[in-house]
Amino acid sequence: MNVTLETQDPITCCDECLVRPGNTNCGGCGMSVGLVMLDRALKSAGQRCQLVIPACCGIVTAGGYPTTGYSVPVLASTFAASPAFASGVAAVRDLNDEPHQVICWAGDGGTYDIGMAALSAAAERNENIIYICYDNEIYGNTGGQRSSATPPGARTTTTPVGKLERKKDIMAIMAAHRIPYAATLSIAHPEDFARKLDTALHLEGFRFLLIHSPCPTGWKSEPAESVELVRLAVGSGLFPVYEVFDGWRYRITIKPNGADPMEYYRRQNRFPAAAMDADAVRAEVAGATARLARLAEVFAAG
Amino acid sequence: MAIEVVTGNHAAGYALSVAAEANRVGRGAACGIYPITPQTEIVEFVARFPFTKGRVIAVESEHSAMGVSIGAAMAGARAFTASSSNGLAYMTENIMVAGYYRLPIVLAAVNRTLGPPWNIWADQGDTLYLRDFPVIQLYCETNQEVLDSTLLAFRLAEDPRILLPVMVIMDAFILSHTQMETDLPEQDLVDRFLPPLELPHQLNFERPTTVGGLTWPRETLSQRLEIDEAMERVGAVYEEHRAAFEKIFGRDPGGAISAFETEDAEAVLIASGTIASTAREVVRTRRARGEKIGMVKMKMFRPLPVDALLDAMPRATKIGVLDRDYAAGVGGVWWHDLRAAMQGRRDDVMVQDYLTGVCGGDVTPAMLDEVIDDLLGRRSAGKPVWKGIDR
Ligand code: SF4
Numbered sequence: 001m002n003v004t005l006e007t008q009d010p011i012t013c014c015d016e017c018l019v020r021p022g023n024t025n026c027g028g029c030g031m032s033v034g035l036v037m038l039d040r041a042l043k044s045a046g047q048r049c050q051l052v053i054p055a056c057c058g059i060v061t062a063g064g065y066p067t068t069g070y071s072v073p074v075l076a077s078t079f080a081a082s083p084a085f086a087s088g089v090a091a092v093r094d095l096n097d098e099p100h101q102v103i104c105w106a107g108d109g110g111t112y113d114i115g116m117a118a119l120s121a122a123a124e125r126n127e128n129i130i131y132i133c134y135d136n137e138i139y140g141n142t143g144g145q146r147s148s149a150t151p152p153g154a155r156t157t158t159t160p161v162g163k164l165e166r167k168k169d170i171m172a173i174m175a176a177h178r179i180p181y182a183a184t185l186s187i188a189h190p191e192d193f194a195r196k197l198d199t200a201l202h203l204e205g206f207r208f209l210l211i212h213s214p215c216p217t218g219w220k221s222e223p224a225e226s227v228e229l230v231r232l233a234v235g236s237g238l239f240p241v242y243e244v245f246d247g248w249r250y251r252i253t254i255k256p257n258g259a260d261p262m263e264y265y266r267r268q269n270r271f272p273a274a275a276m277d278a279d280a281v282r283a284e285v286a287g288a289t290a291r292l293a294r295l296a297e298v299f300a301a302g
Numbered sequence: 303m304a305i306e307v308v309t310g311n312h313a314a315g316y317a318l319s320v321a322a323e324a325n326r327v328g329r330g331a332a333c334g335i336y337p338i339t340p341q342t343e344i345v346e347f348v349a350r351f352p353f354t355k356g357r358v359i360a361v362e363s364e365h366s367a368m369g370v371s372i373g374a375a376m377a378g379a380r381a382f383t384a385s386s387s388n389g390l391a392y393m394t395e396n397i398m399v400a401g402y403y404r405l406p407i408v409l410a411a412v413n414r415t416l417g418p419p420w421n422i423w424a425d426q427g428d429t430l431y432l433r434d435f436p437v438i439q440l441y442c443e444t445n446q447e448v449l450d451s452t453l454l455a456f457r458l459a460e461d462p463r464i465l466l467p468v469m470v471i472m473d474a475f476i477l478s479h480t481q482m483e484t485d486l487p488e489q490d491l492v493d494r495f496l497p498p499l500e501l502p503h504q505l506n507f508e509r510p511t512t513v514g515g516l517t518w519p520r521e522t523l524s525q526r527l528e529i530d531e532a533m534e535r536v537g538a539v540y541e542e543h544r545a546a547f548e549k550i551f552g553r554d555p556g557g558a559i560s561a562f563e564t565e566d567a568e569a570v571l572i573a574s575g576t577i578a579s580t581a582r583e584v585v586r587t588r589r590a591r592g593e594k595i596g597m598v599k600m601k602m603f604r605p606l607p608v609d610a611l612l613d614a615m616p617r618a619t620k621i622g623v624l625d626r627d628y629a630a631g632v633g634g635v636w637w638h639d640l641r642a643a644m645q646g647r648r649d650d651v652m653v654q655d656y657l658t659g660v661c662g663g664d665v666t667p668a669m670l671d672e673v674i675d676d677l678l679g680r681r682s683a684g685k686p687v688w689k690g691i692d693r
Contacts, residue, residue, distance in 0.1 A: 048507065050505055052373065059512070059514075059515060059516075060516065062512035062515040062516065063515070063516065064515070064516045064517060064518060065511075065512070065515055065516065065517040065518075065521055066511070066521075068510065068511055068512040068515060069512075070510065070512060071510055072507065072510050073505035073506060073507060073510045073511065073513075074510070074511070074512040074513065074515065075373065075376050075505060075513050075514065076512060076513060076514030076515055077369065077372075077373075077514075078365075078369065078395050078396055078399055080365060080395075081365055081366055081369035081396060083366075084334060084361060084365070084366035084367075084369030084370045084373065085369045085370070085372055085373040085376075086373060087334070087359055087361075087369075087370050087373060088332055088333075088334065088359070088369065088370040088371060088372060088373025088374035088375070088376070088377065088379075088381070089373040089374070089376060089377045089505065090373075091332040091357040091359060091370070091373075091374055091377075091379075092329055092330060092332055092373075092374050092377035092378060092379040093377060094357075095329070095330040095332065095355050095356070095357060095379070096329055096330065100507075117362055117363060117366070118361075118362065118363070118365075118366045118369065120362070121361055121362035121363075121366060125359065125361075
């Protein structure tokens with residue numbers, strides 16, 4: 001007999017939770033935390049949303065029909081077209097003067113790769129939608145293959161010796177569209193996270209949010225260490241936390257604290273030591289950090 | 303009523319626009335558009351239309367054009383788009399989604415040869431290739447038929463007994479760019495024919511579902527079965543709306559099939575699109591000489607109206623199918639489908655395939671005379687016969 005099941009309190013599902021208990025996400029998944037934070041931000045802003053989700057772990061979160069892991073209407077889109085589907089939904093919302101947000105919730109595959117054309121086009125049209133990418137740096141839903149968000153050195157099922165190429169700078173690409181708001185978010189910094197969601201919820205036009213989203217399954221890391229890992233990524237400058245208004249006014253919202261980037265690599269089993277050149281990594285991070293600091297200084301967001 | 307001399311593209315663009323405008327008292331209209339020769343004028347027309355409550359979104363690809371229309375339809379708007387050839391091929395994944403989501407999106411399609419090589423002329427291969435998807439297909443012979451079929455398509459698509467996308471199809475250039483007298487109905491008549499859309503399964507907060515989320519095989523299977531049942535109903539529902547159309551607009555938009563001189567015909571040609579016009583004239587001429595031949599124009603390809611077809615030609619022993627398309631290793635798609643559907647029902651009938659005007663070649667009366675001579679002289683069906691090839 002399973003004593004735990006017999007004795008524990010039943011999990012009660014609150015209809016008001018954006019993502020309901022009982023979903024199938026892995027333990028330690030950053031996406032789950034992101035959805036909870038999105039839920040809180042919507043509530044404190046007094047808003048609600050419709051979600052458009054392409055192929056990714058986020059649509060698996062819904063579980064099997066006729067149940068759904070989400071308490072809001074969700075439209076599953078084709079992998080490459082969530083910003084297009086959302087543009088249609090948002091257009092009709094606006095035609096009918098409805099106040100809710102239309103939010104794309106997509107992984108890095110649907111964002112950096114297959115969905116890039118539709119994403120760029122929706123940003124160029126400045127569609128009135130919020131696009132949130134939970135970037136777990138891997139095709140998690142298909143079992144862990146490389147994406148263009150996968151960092152160099154990372155071993156995936158399609159980069160068996162570690163990825164040779166660098167990670168695509170999606171923020172630079174999105175900022176270049178001069179959209180009203182683009183920001184990076186870390187679940188290790190919930191207050192900053194909440195404030196940026198709130199900023200996005202009170203702006204109009206195309207808003208792009210990038211969440212660094214730990215994926216214990218793909219990162220070969222301990223679920224309990226997920227938050228600590230992304231905190232290290234922020235502290236070392238590997239994942240810069242900043243926001244960009246209208247494509248050119250920058251603000252760094254969490255400054256790196258001088259942590260060693262190699263510590264981040266060492267605590268995951270996806271980075272084979274042989275593929276890592278510590279000096280090169282440190283130099284790269286230092287260069288990127290300095291470049292961003294300079295941008296934030298010269299083009300300061302007030 | 304305003305009779306104007308317009309192209310097929312203009313007729314389609316006009317019909318899409320006034321049909322969408324008719325939903326201004328509902329949740330409005332929205333669509334994604336992307337140009338491709340020879341469809342371009344259709345999207346240019348709708349982009350210029352002064353919608354009261356509508357948004358036309360010029361997107362970056364056909365895939366996204368249908369994506370926008372799907373999102374709009376799911377939000378309860380009347381939605382449509384248009385494409386052709388490789389554009390349809392690129393849009394295919396989302397056409398499939400529109401069908402499986404049971405969205406009443408109307409898609410104006412101009413038949414153009416699929417590339418490579420680069421060929422902008424008429425060939426039905428681009429739409430026939432979508433034959434296995436839950437999309438109703440209507441092939442048109444004249445610009446008036448394009449206009450009427452487009453209006454009818456919305457009513458058919460939005461009927462709660464159907465809820466499927468409809469493709470309204472015309473030949474590249476032969477219709478798309480050729481001007482004909484066409485009756486462009488006023489908005490108030492269209493309003494009477496097309497009431498506001500109430501999509502039963504639109505996104506709503508009261509009953510939040512995940513549309514398109516995971517289902518198990520049994521649920522997916524039951525959805526497929528429901529599509530099959532809806533397809534079964536299309537013939538009868540089409541006839542209802544055809545009658546309603548005639549009442550409001552004062553003309554017959556045409557049936558799923560149109561038979562010409564078939565009651566006593568021993569040999570029958572089956573044609574679709576503009577080839578039907580040529581075939582009808584050739585049959586008329588040879589009838590005058592006493593030959594017992596007839597012709598059937600097929601407007602509807604999906605679902606395939608086989609019962610109506612068989613009823614229309616009770617005495618036929620020889621059927622010649624005119625295919626402006628080629629399925630590699632098979633021959634003509636119409637032939638392949640019709641032959642399969644007739645099997646076991648009229649096994650005494652010989653069904654011969656003629657590949658006519660494939661890749662946009664002209665289909666002349668002389669070519670169809672050769673086809674009829676060949677058909678009449680045959681004792682058994684053989685491989686598809688290619689016409690219009692110099693070797
Ligand atoms: S595979 Fe990764 S992203 Fe997907 S649910 Fe599991 S932890 Fe989350």
